[in-house]
Structure formats: C-alpha cells, structure tokens
Amino acid sequence: MVDQLKFVQLEMMVLVLGLAVLIADLWMAPSKRRLIGHLSALSLGIIFLFSLRESYVDLVNESTDVFFNSRYKIDGLAIFFKRFFILAAIFVLIFAVDFADRIRSGFSEYYAFIIFALAGMMFAASANDFSMLFVSIELITITFYILVSYQRHRLQSLEAGVKYLILGAVSSAFMIYGIALIFGEAGSLKFEDLHAKQSELLGSNVFLFGMLFLFAGLAFKISAFPFQVWAPDVYQGAPTPTTAFLALGSKAAGFVLLIRLLVISLPDLTREWTTLFICISAVTILYGNLCALPQRNLKRLLAYSGIANAGYLLMGIVAQSEAGTAAILYYLAGYLFALITIFLIINLLTKEGEGEDISCLENLNNRSPFLAVAMTLAVVSLAGIPPLAGFFGKFLLIKSVAIEAFGNIGYFVLLAVAVFGVVASIFYYFGIVRTVFWNHKVDEITPVSVGLPIRFVLVSCVVGILYLGLLPNKPIKWVESAAAVENKSLLE
Amino acid sequence: MNYLFFIVMLPLLASMIVSFIPGSQAKAIRNVTLGASGLSAILSLVAFCTFQVDGGLQFETKWIWVESLGLNFHLGADGINIGIIFMGAVVAFASVCCAGDITHRVKEFYVLLNIMIGGVLGAFASMDLFFFYFFHELALVPTFIMIGVWGRGQNRNYAAYKITLYLSLGALLALIGLIGVYVQADADSFSIPDLINKVKEQSIDESAQKWIFPLLMFGFGILVSLWPFHTWAPLGYSAAPTATAMLHAGVLKKFGLYGLIRIAIPMAPVGAQYWLGILAWLAMANLLFCGLVAVRQKDLNLLIGNSSVAHMGFIFLGIASMNIIGLTGAVLVMIAHGLLAALAFGLSGHFYQQNSSLDMTQMGGLLRKMPLAGSAFLMAMMAGCGLPGFANFAGELTIFFAAWAAGYKLITVIAVWSALVVGGLYMLRAIRNILHGPQGGTWKNSKDSSPLVTTAFGLLLALLLVFGFAPNLLTKGIEIEVKKIVYLVKPDIDEAKHLDVVTR
DSSP states (O other): OOGGGGGGGHHHHHHHHHHHHHHHHHHGGGGHHHHHHHHHHHHHHHHHHHHHHHHHGGGGGGGOHHHHHTOOSSSHHHHHHHHHHHHHHHHHHHHHHHHHHGSOOOOHHHHHHHHHHHHHHHHHHBBBBHHHHHHHHHHHHHHHHHHHHHOOTTHHHHHHHHHHHHHHHHHHHHHHHHHHHHHHHHOOBBHHHHHHHHHHTTHHHHHHHHHHHHHHHHHHHHTTTOOOOOOOHHHHSSSSHHHHHIIIIHHHHHHHHHHIIIIIIIIHHHTTTTTHHHHHHHHHHHHHHHHHHHHHHHHHHHHHHHHHHHHHHHHHHHHSHHHHHHHHHHHHHHHHHHHHHHHHHHHOOTTTSOBBBGGGGTHHHHOOOHHHHHHHHHHHHHHHHHTTTHHHHHHHHHHHHHHHHHTTTHHHHHHHHHHHHHHHHHHHHHHHHHHHOOSSSOOOOOOOOHHHHHHHHHHHHHHHHHHHOTTHHHHHHHHHHHHHHHHHHHHH | OOOHHHHHHHHHHHHHHHHHHTTOOOHHHHHHHHHHHHHHHHHHHHHHHHHHTOOSSSSEEEEEEEEEEEEEEEEOOOOOHHHHHHHHHHHHHHHHHGGOOSSSSSSHHHHHHHHHHHHHHHHHHBBBBBHHHHHHHHHHHHHHHHHHOOSSSHHHHHHHHHEEEEEEEEHHHHHHHHHHHHHHHSSSSOOOHHHHHHHHHSSSOHHHHHHHHHHHHHHHHHTOTTTTTTTHHHHHHSSSSSHHHHIIIIITTTTHHHHIIIIIHOOOOHHHHHHHHHHHHHHHHHHHHHHHHHHHHOOOHHHHHHHHHHHHHHHHHHHOOHHHHHHHHHHHHHHHHHHHHHHHHHHHHHHHHHHSSSSSGGOOOOHHHOOHHHHHHHHHHHTTTTTTTSSHHHHHHHHHHHHTTTOOHHHHHHHHHIIIIIHHHHHHHHHHHHHHHSGGGGTTTOOOOOOOHHHHHHHHHHHHHOOOOOOOHHHHHHHHHHHHHHHHOOTTTTOOGGGGGHEE
C-alpha cells in the first residue's frame, strides 16, 4: 500500500520543499533571502527533471485503485499540467526573488506560499473526484488570498486581497453547493461514476443545477464572463509575481479541471450545453478584448487580455475533441512564456509605488534593445501573429472548432467573434509595440540593468516562444499524446 | 538546384547577420543587405531563365515540418509564380537601393526590411498553405514598426494602425477560409498540390464552397485593397518609408491576388462561379471610383497610391472573367504593376528626399533639375496609363478582351473608359505639374538620383519594357498553369482560340 505513494511523489517533494523553506527561514539571515528563493527554484528544477523520468511517466499505465480508490489520476494530461505548473512556479520564484525588495517582511513565506499553491495546482491536475477537486482548488485559492494581499503597506494590494477573498469565497460556496447537489443525485463523487451514468443523470434537473453551479465556480477561476469582474482589480493590485502566477497557474488549473470534467467525463452534457459554452466563450472574447482597448495600466490591460484568452481557450472545450484539448495545452504553453516575459519586463521598468502605466515602456528600444525585442516577441505572440507560439495555439484552436463547425451555425458565430477579437486585440497589443519603438514623450535613457537569473528566465521564455512557433513538430506530438491518453480511458 | 530556398533564405539570413553588426556601422549594414538582396535577385534571374515552361513544379525544397498536421516546408515554382518571384526579388533589390534615405536607427530598419523581404518572397514561393500564410504574416509586424518609426507625416500613427488592422482582418478571414478548405476537403496535408488533387477527385460540397469562396475572396480582397476595403492603401503607402511602400505596393499586395488564383478558385470552383460576377462589379468600382479619387489628389504619393488601388481593378476583372486569357492577363498585370508601383514609389521617395514635400501644386520643371529621375518618372506615368510597349499595356489589353468575352460588356466599357480617360487624365496631369512648366519655388536645391538609385530605376524600367515587348516570356508559362485552373471551373470550354491575342 505504501508503495502507492509513488503516485504523489512529485507533490510530496513540493510540499517538503515548502516546509523546508519555512524552516530554513528560521536560521538564515535576512540578507540571504535571495539565496533561499534561488535555491527553491533550483529544487523545483530538480523536481521538474524527476517528472521527466521514465519511471514516473510509466505510472500512466498503473491503476490508482488501491490507495486512492481511483480518485487520483495520473495520465498524459495530468503529467503535462504538472510540468506546466512546475515550470511556471520556477519562473515565478526567480521573479519573486527580484521582487523581494518590495515586500516589507516575510519574504520566505512568500516563496513558501508560491510553493504551496503549486502543490494545490499539481493535485488539481490529477483530481478525478469532486472532493479532490474542491480540496485542491481551495488550497490554491486560499494561498492566493494571502499572496495577493502580500504588500500590506500598499492599499491597492489589500484592496485586491479583500476583493479576491470575497468573490473567491462566493465562488467556492457556489462550487460546494453544486457538488452537494451532484452528490445528492448521483450518489457518488467520482468522475468515473458520473461518466458511467451520464445518460440517466442528464434527465435530472437537480444534477444539471449542480453542474451549472460547479461550472460557475470554475469559470471564476479562469475568469470567464460573467465571472470575470474580479480580474482587473486583483491583477492590478497584487504584487506582480503573484499576478503572473495567478494568471497562469490559477487559469490552467481551472482548465485542467474543465477538461477532465466536461470533455472527458461528461461529454454528453457538454454536447447538450454547446450553445451555452459557445455563448460564454464568445462573450468572454468580446468583453476581454473590448475592455482592454482603452487601458493604460499594463497589468490591467493584461487582466483584460487574460479574460479574452480564457475565451479563446474555452473554444477548445467547445470543440469537445482530442484536437481541442491538444490546442488548449499548446495555447497555454505559449501563454506561459509570453506572460512571464511581459510581467518580468513590467517589473524591471517600474519602481515601487508607481503605477504600471504604459509610458514606462517608452524609449525601451534605446534603454535595452534586448528587453525591447523580448517584449515585442511576447506581445506579438499574444496577438497571435506568426511565426510565434501564440499564432500556432490560435491556429490549432480555430482549426479544432472549424472541424466541428458543420451543422451548427453557432460555431460560425464563434469563429467570427474570434476573428473580430483578434483584430481588436492587435490594436492594443500593437499599442505596446508602438510605445516600445516610438511615441516617446519623455527622454528617459538610463539603461536597464538585468540580473543574471532574470536574464536566464527571459532568454528561456524567448526561446520557448520561438521554439513553439518555429519548430512545432515535437511540441505538437507532446500535446497530442497528452490529450490522447485521456481519451483512451474514455473508450474503456 | 533549389534556387528558391536560397532566394527566400538569403534575406532572412541577412537580417540575422545585420542584428549582430553594431549599429554604428551603417555602411556595413547597408552593404550586407544590398549583397543579400542582390544575390537573391541574381538567383531569381537564373531561376527564371532556367525554368522549363512545361516542366510543372520546379526548384522544389520539401521538408516535413509538423508531421501530425501534414505541414511541410515546401517551396516550388510553376508558370504562375516564377515570374512573380523574379519580379519580387528585383523589386526587393531596388527597394534596398532606394532605402538610402533612412538615416536614423539604421540597424533596426535593415533588420526589419530583411525580414519583410524574406516574408514577401517566401509567401510567393510556398507550395504549402500554412507557409503561404505564415510568410505573408511575417511581413506584418515589420510594416507596422517601419511606418511608425521611419514613416512620414503627422498621420503615420493612424496609418500604421489602419494598415495593420485591415491586413490582419483580411488575413484572418482568409485563414478561416483556408482552414475551411482543409477541413472540407478532408485532407491530411496542407500542401497545395495535394489539396488540389484531392479536390479534383472529390470536390468540396457545393454549399460549403459557397461560404468558403466569399471568405477567401473578401479575405484576400482586403489584402489587395478591393473596393470598398481599399482605404488603407493610399494612406498607408503615403505614410510609409520609400522601401516599405515599394515592397508592399509592388509585391506584398499581390499576395491576395495570387491566393485567389492559386487557391480560392481551384478549391471552390462552384463557389467561384457563384461569386465572380460580384467580384467583377467590385473590380469596376476599384477602377472607376479610385481613379476618380486619384484625379482629385494634390499629394503625389496619394495619387500613386490611389492609382495603384485602381489598377488592382484590372487584375480582379481578369480573375472575374474566368477564362484563360483573363487569368493570364491578370498574372501579367500583377507582375507589370509590381514593377510599376515599385518604380513610382521609389521615384516619389526620391522627390520627397529632396524637398520633404510631395505637394504637386508646389512642384514644377523638375525634368530640367533631374533629367534621370525625371525621365524615369515620365516613363512610369506613361506605363501607368497603359502606353503600348510597357508590360502593363499587354496585360490590360488582354484583360479587356477577356472581360468582354466573359460577357461583362457594360463593366468592360466603364473599365476601359476609367482606365484610359480617367487614368490618362491624372497621370498626364501629374507629368505636367511635376516635370514641365516653371520651376517650383522650394525645389531649387534638389538633386538628381544617385547612381545606385538610378540603377534601381533603370532595372525596373528595363524589365517593364522587356516584358512589354516580349510578354510571351511570361505568358507561356502562365498559360499552361492557368489552363488547368480554368478547366477546373469550366471543364467543357475550349478557349484556345483567344490565346492568339497575346502570344501572337
């Protein structure tokens, strides 16, 4: 029985690391705080290597019946997302070290909370049962309440924390109520049991209500319309590393659960609700892109673009196919590199207390050509222009929807909205490019100094963006195999 | 030998080399770019001369790029695109020659210019739908930045946005159409020849063709400034730096037309027949409306921009007539207009460099001041109103025959009128205002073009004349390929008798 713990080996390592950071804080002098952050990022790097080992990947073929009673799933999808979360956490930790000067106290705890949130995300990647889903989501959300309000001396940060707390609690309440309804009707919390009975459950209004509430809770996590109101304020107020982790980790965790629940476990329900999902996806794209147009604050702008991106990602759910899931994974990978790059550069260019106004990018091409190029690539990738990662992600998403499109006019509407959204988004993304290259009002010319670890992160992100865009052969195989393994379990 | 690979990759390689040269070495940067684009122009000449007219797809490079989606990096040339690639490489070289007016942030400019050239040439050389699109989009970001940073006038921000948004919208509509083709043909590869073969065996469902074709038609149409989606073009070109305007108006704009001929019509022949009548009317609007707008312009660049939009009407009309001579004429005008537009924008760039203004009411007597550039301008304007001897004449005349034969009689009459009368009006007036008469007050210190720039103008003019006197250098290859396309749409029609008009 104990040997079944190997299924959670990565999560155990991450949790131990989090505790170790807390304990190390007791002995290490405050001057060494950079070291703790870098060491924990390095340890996460080692854990990432562990996730690549063959013996870990082979766990896909073993059943988790004995110890976890099938509540915990290791498959291609889970492993992909675990790697995604670890990679995001490594970048965010290195980022956080650079940010530590702006946190008055408790920087080690800041690292530790990032690591705990990571553990929650990794559990969520494997959740195959509502209790597991709820616990891991709560682990993520509660750590984020703290992470968002970490700059206690800044009113904005506190305000963001309170907003996130209240709205997050409401969404959790929705979710738990939904789960209760589902359990009452289905008599089980396991996704597999729901899958087996889905045809009879579809006739039950109580079950449908439960699913609707649950979806509302998850839609809050991915900031889909109409559960997106928190995003701009929280993104803007939170410390920048938190914002980056929230935008990536929290969103991806929501999506892995949506994929597992809607695409794998309850495909019949999703088919029934196609129109609903099309509407939510289309409105989210429109809302995000249109609201981003007038924004001057970069973090706020990215919050709205994050909402729009949630809408694009939902297109992969709407497609309800292996190709759709693979497209979501590809898109998220490209999103990771682009977003980390942008947030890092914003952080480098702004001082504490200043807003993240778009004017901080002025004259960047003189101050640091490297940063200017990295920023341009990241933004253009988000806008979905070849030859970068974002284009390929959008291409796969659009293709997955277009394949389904015949026979449902709604899909065409969705495609039209997506196209409109991309064109609108080019307006504000290229506004950033414009500010970087021309349109200078002030002549700030001090060169920007970039530390070695940050430079490393930036270079790896730029390489990632270019690799995913220029040589997609291998990455496509990875995401396709990750998306395919799950469908085998569907056929069983 | 796969020349195409080197023709496309040399500029991209040059952009990488340039990005490693320190910005202070402006001369070295310029020389590397000149060398790379010159070499690819020479290679394209070699490719054009060694091209076997009836040899099908040649100079191929084919690598698997993404296996599971059936994407290949596939370059190749047949009768249709060999001429366009040759024209594109020559225009690219000429545009680098004319880029000497860029004096600040030289390095960035040449990095972007090289990427743009690579994208432009790659788009026409690609035989894979995905790369066809990919290379076209590669030029989008450089265009935006180039207009914004090195552009002219107060309006350049607006122009940069307008051109980018219009082009993205067109490209995305076309992308949806292309994905639609891929999905509907039930294909496992994005390769254009494979797709055409697939569609030949089992054509796409007719109702699907009727929505795929308009997506492609308007998507590609926006990229070519089809009326009423043309407003970005004059504005964008008048704000762009010389080299960008030359490349964009000359070569990149032909992408949409090429896509219509190469992809939209073969993939959706039934949809094409359904929609081409509408295209013909829009083409006429291009010719008439934009011609009349050009008459009213006081700024030389806006005049050239509007006239270049008007000339797109010929090509659309040739495509809409959907017969062998029509399509042949369309491709011929694409090549002729590419050379002409590049020449015209190169010349206006030279004028602008002398006096920072292109207001035609202040110009005059420039033929005495600059005999070389002036006579080149004279010839360009003459070519623009379709003087026999220039390649434009051969193409335009063919298109009028084709449109008449296709039954668009009213449209042809209006088109001929607007091309010859209206076109002649503004072109001749430009000649009188700019070249003849008393010298404009602020033009005292203007100089004639430098030897390098003159070479570029000479090269473009020479090609215009060569293709004007011997259009069958191009039409032989074009006709063979175009025949196949026309037979896809109208399998039972034999129009060989009309061919004598051009090939003599």
